[in-house]
Amino acid sequence: MASEPAALALRGGTLVTMDALRTLLVADLLVDADGRIADLADPARKVAAQRSIDVRGLVVVPGLVQSHVHLCQTLFRGLAEDQPLLAWLHERIWPLEAAHDQASLRASARLGIAELLLGGTTAVLDMGTVHHTDALFEAAAETSIRYTGGKALMDAGEGVPPGLLEPTAVALRDTDRLADGWHEAKGGRLRYAYSPRSVLSATQDLLRSIGARARANNLLVHTHASEQRDETDIVRHRFGAPNIRLLANLGLAETNACFAHCVWPEPEELDVLASGGATVVHCPSCNMKLGSGTAPIAEYLERGVNVAIGADGAASSNRLDAWEELRLAGLLSRLRAGPPGVAALDLFEMATIGGARALGLDADIGSLEVGKYADLAVVDPRRAHAAGLQDVYTHLIYSARAADVRLVMIGGQIVVEDGQLLAFSEAEAIAEADTQRAALLKRADITPEGYVAQAGRPSRWPRLYSRNRR
DSSP states (O other): OOSSOBSEEEEEEEEEOOOTTOOEEEEEEEEOTTSBEEEEEOGGGOOOBSSEEEOTTOEEEEOEEEEEEOGGGGGGTTSSOSOOHHHHIIIIIHHHHHTOOHHHHHHHHHHHHHHHHHTTEEEEEEEOOSSOHHHHHHHHHHHOOEEEEEOEEOSOOTTOOTTTOOOHHHHHHHHHHHHHHHTTBGGGTEEEEEEEOOTTSSOHHHHHHHHHHHHHHTOEEEEEESOSHHHHHHHHHHHSSOHHHHHHHTTOTTSSEEEEEOOSOOHHHHHHHHHSSOEEEEOHHHHHHTTOOOOOHHHHHHTTOOEEEOOBOTTTTSOOOHHHHHHHHHHHHHHHHOTTOSOHHHHHHHTTHHHHHHTTOTTTSSSOOTTSBOOEEEEOOOSTTTOSOOSHHHHHHHTOOGGGEEEEEETTEEEEETTEEOSSOHHHHHHHHHHHHHHHHHHHTEEEOOOBOOTTSOOBOSSSEEEOOO
């Protein structure tokens, strides 16, 4: 290590490194001036640092990676309840997305990023809506998160609002512009991903074109696959092949790709995923809330498929909490096949090195190793709901909460300290979101109905929002 003091030192924490040996140690984590990990030093060495933070008794983990989110939907929280997937999309989500403008999309992203950072998520793979994608990248640039994202590509589909439907050539031209302008921006912290929404809202010409671009430009592909049984039935009826197989036939499974959900694969499709390069992104709370089913995560892992984790969007899961997703993933694996289910260590890999691998960033993030960026979170295990730490991985999966996160760093920059957001103002993000949500609902022609009191029962919200019938 160089003789000059480290830029920053986290002193005496329990480091969950997620390196190749899955090393656990008590050490000082030293960060250099470039924001990378300079050393994992024995505390007895007392290596000098410009600033030191005492994290004794705390657990230091790699920053969590969520490999499937929709920041464009954060303003929709609570607006699309109690519907199955296809009705949820057609009747609520797509009309709301079509009503976004630059300001509302920026506010939606900032609110979501605030929640993500406070919970220890430092990197995301995001799917935008069709328009105003620059606003998402601008929000990510301002707020310090490590962001990979792209515009949703939709050139077909039954029930797609005219405001979201684009001719194939227009969609491809705009995605090329965005990739040229944003990929590797902010020193590589921002990256572009080609994002065809699904095989039911993208033509095969568009999907083939995206596969070719991904291979030529070495960019990530991000799409949905086999989320719900009704969807898979429609795909097979319409195209004569199951969803994941169809994506493979179109050249997408051999690219660096993330397929969100994959709840209903056919048996042959497990081999398709295992032999290709695609990652399965598990979104348990969304799959439960929309009644989609339970993804066969243990089976994917047994076949050697890379599996990552994501909260999806606040319109479906209501919270962008990676800790909740990890806990539910573990519980669902036991519900599906009985104990022991997926091991806690394997689950934690999904949100750390597995997520980094999904984004193609595992050389730089996903573990606490010398030379990698100091993307990390410091977790307090000494809370009433978590006291009694034995196995650290079991604790992190089943006891830890987002509120236990005390400090978060991205590229050596502290963005959360003492549980408070430093990267930008949480209060301003909430106020901006409130203002923009009201404007969005007005544009979408959706209005609150108000409380409805029923005889003998407390007031409740039977239907929080409905379309105006003017």
